[in-house]
Amino acid sequence: MKVSIIGSGYVGLSTAIALSYIGHDVSCIDIDQNKIDNLNEGIAPFYEPALDELLLKLKDKCEFTTDYKKGLADTEIVFLAVGTPSTPAGNANLTYLYDAITKIANHSFTNNPIIVTKSTVPVGTSKEIEAIFERVLPNQKFRIASNPEFLRQGRALHDTLFPERIVAGSSSKEALDIIKELYKPILEQSFADSKALARPKELTSVPFIATSIESAELAKYAANAFLATKISFANEIANVCDVVGADIKEVVEVLSHDSRIGSKFLNAGLGYGGSCFPKDTRALAYISHRGGYNFKLLNAVIGVSNDQRFKVIEKIENALGHLHGKNICILGLTFKPGTDDLRDAPSIDIAQELLQRGVNVSAHDPIAIETASKVLDPKVKLFSNVEAALKNADAVVLVTEWQDYIDLDWTDMKTVVKHAILIDGRNALNPKEMDEAGWIYQGVGRRGTIDKAVLI
C-alpha cells in the first residue's frame, strides 16, 4: 500500500521504517528540512537500536521529503504522527497537528485516503479532524481513524514490529478493514525478522482490537496512566519501606508472584520521566477536569512522581549534613537507559536543585553529553569520562541505570572520589557488593549503610 506519514519523530519514523520493512511504499513528510536531508543521507535524528541499519537498508523504499504534494501523491493512508507537547496548563498542544491538517486539506487528492491519528491526542480530536475536513472539503469523504502507538523509546522498532496489540478506532468499517490489511504481516507475524530485530520466541500473532474512535484515543492515555500508577505505587511503598525498615525489592518480589499484579513497572526510584508519561498523565488529568471530573487517583500519581525526584537529595543531605560547597556527581542524565533523550528527565530537576543549594555538580552520561550540554544549566560540569566526573566527589547519585554503572569497578572508583557515598536513585546496584567495595550505599526503599551518624 502507499502510505504517507506526517512527522519523523520517534512514532512517525518508527512506523515508517516498520511499514516499509514489511513491504509498503512509504513517504515520510516533515517540515524540518535539516532532518529530512539527514534522513536522506541515512542519518537518524535520534538514537534507537537497529534504526541506522534499517535506514540504510530501506533507503530506496522509504521516501523522506518536506514536500506535501510529493509525499501525499497517490497515498491510500495518511498517518498523523506529529508531536503533541504539553501546554503549561497540562493539556496537549495541537498546533503541529492542525498545521499538518491544513496542509493535507490543501492537497488535491485523486483518491480518497484514510486519515489516521497516531499522535497521542485528547479524546475527541479525531472527531474534530473529521469535522474540519467536512467543512473545508465537503465534496471529499475522508474516513478518519485513530491508531494509537504504544512503543517505548530504546525499543521503538522492536515494539512497532512486535507489538502486544494493534488498536484502531473508527466509525468506518471500511477504514478499519484497510488498516487491518495494512498491518496484516505484523498481525500474522509473517515477515522475516533479522538478527538486529529478532522476533520474541513466543510471538506468533498480534491481536487487532477495533474500537470506537473515542475508545482508541482514551485507551492510549489509560495505558500510560495505569503504568504511571504502578510506578508511583511502587515509589510510595518504597517510601514506606524507608520509614519502617523494609526492603522494596523484597516486597516487590512478593507482589510479583501474584499474577493479578505482575512484576513489571514496579521499579521504585526517581519516578517516571520522558516524553510520554509526564505529558500524557497531565493531559488525561486535564481532559477529565475539563469534562467536570476530578481524577483524584491520577492527580496523586502525578504528585508522587514529581516529589520522588527530590527524595535522593534528602538522602544526600542525611549523609553529608549540609550541601553547600560540596561536590556531587550525577551518574546518568537521560530519562532512562538505551536512549539519548533528556525530555522531562529527573536528572535536570536534581541538578537544578543541587545547584540552588550551592553544590558543585559534575555529571556523566554514556551517550547524551552533547544533548545534555544544550539542556542542563551550564554550571553543571559534564564529563564523557566517568572517572573524571567522579573525581573528588563528596557523594555520588546514580540517576539513570545504564549498564556501564552496574559494570563499573566500584572498588577502583573508591580511590577516585573524596568520600565513597553513593545514593542509588534506581536501586540498580547490589548493596552488599557496594558495601564490600567500601562504599556507603543507600538505595530507594532499601536498607542501606547510611545512617545519620555518617555525617562528614
Ligand code: UDX
Ligand atoms: C512509555 C510507554 O511505556 C509506552 O508504551 C508509551 O507509548 C510511551 O511511554 P517510554 O517513555 O519510552 O515509553 O519509557 P518507559 O520504558 O515506559 O519508562 C518511562 C519512565 O518510567 C522512565 O523514566 C523509567 O525510568 C520509569 N520507570 C519505568 C520507573 O521508574 N519504574 C518502572 O518500573 C518502569
